[in-house]
Amino acid sequence: xxxxxxxxxxxxxxxxxxxxxxxxxxxxxxxxxxxxxxxxxxxxxxxxxxxxxxxxxxxxxxxxxxxxxxxxxxxxxxxxxxxxxxxxxxxxxxxxxxxxxxxxxxxxxxxxxxxxxxxxxxxxxxxxxxxxxxxxxxxxxxxxxxxxxxxxxxxxxxxxxxxxxxxxxxxxxxxxxxxxxxxxxxxxxxxxxxxxxxxxxxxxxxxxxxxxxxxxxxxxxxxxxxxxxxxxxxxxxxxxxx
Numbered sequence: 001x002x003x004x005x006x007x008x009x010x011x012x013x014x015x016x017x018x019x020x021x022x023x024x025x026x027x028x029x030x031x032x033x034x035x036x037x038x039x040x041x042x043x044x045x046x047x048x049x050x051x052x053x054x055x056x057x058x059x060x061x062x063x064x065x066x067x068x069x070x071x072x073x074x075x076x077x078x079x080x081x082x083x084x085x086x087x088x089x090x091x092x093x094x095x096x097x098x099x100x101x102x103x104x105x106x107x108x109x110x111x112x113x114x115x116x117x118x119x120x121x122x123x124x125x126x127x128x129x130x131x132x133x134x135x136x137x138x139x140x141x142x143x144x145x146x147x148x149x150x151x152x153x154x155x156x157x158x159x160x161x162x163x164x165x166x167x168x169x170x171x172x173x174x175x176x177x178x179x180x181x182x183x184x185x186x187x188x189x190x191x192x193x194x195x196x197x198x199x200x201x202x203x204x205x206x207x208x209x210x211x212x213x214x215x216x217x218x219x220x221x222x223x224x225x226x227x228x229x230x231x232x233x234x235x236x237x238x239x240x241x242x
Contacts, residue, residue: 004051007058015165044081067109097224123176130184150214159185163233182230
């Protein structure tokens, strides 16, 4: 099959392209730097022409309220191009629990992206992943100073990007779900517990202070960012750190 991978040069997109091509498909990466602009629509018709499947792995440049407009405009342009091109399957990557955290602008924007796709004319699949292991250092940095890292006890289920890419490629090569597949890492941690583990493994002497008001994940109530019934990936956090 032929795949147009929009956002195909990023962390997940580049690995999805690699996985699909290794499986004998033709996966072509597209990005803004290569002349495909999902906001203006420039190059979209040409990018999806002849594709059996479109995989949209683009992301908003901001996590604030502007992300709502980004996903609304980009999905409108992509759906128009895929319908015009006769594409038979449209895949996006989203977040486990994304519709359960309306307090976060970015999560509301991703939920909107899902709604637009589900209401559109193209058979679709949504892959929802838990938090990427690759992003944990950034999460710790948001509320850190020279002595402490302040983190809430929010339950999370970190997953390696390579496992996310493998799941996206598998779903993209299959029959459209016309629904959602949840994927997650094999372990659940509280965020503060994970912070202590990461600092210990790195020999970082800073102290993790449990603070229910600290950082973006303070807005999350309960364990909505985890799913023990999801398709579980194999990579454990300690192995990933190694």
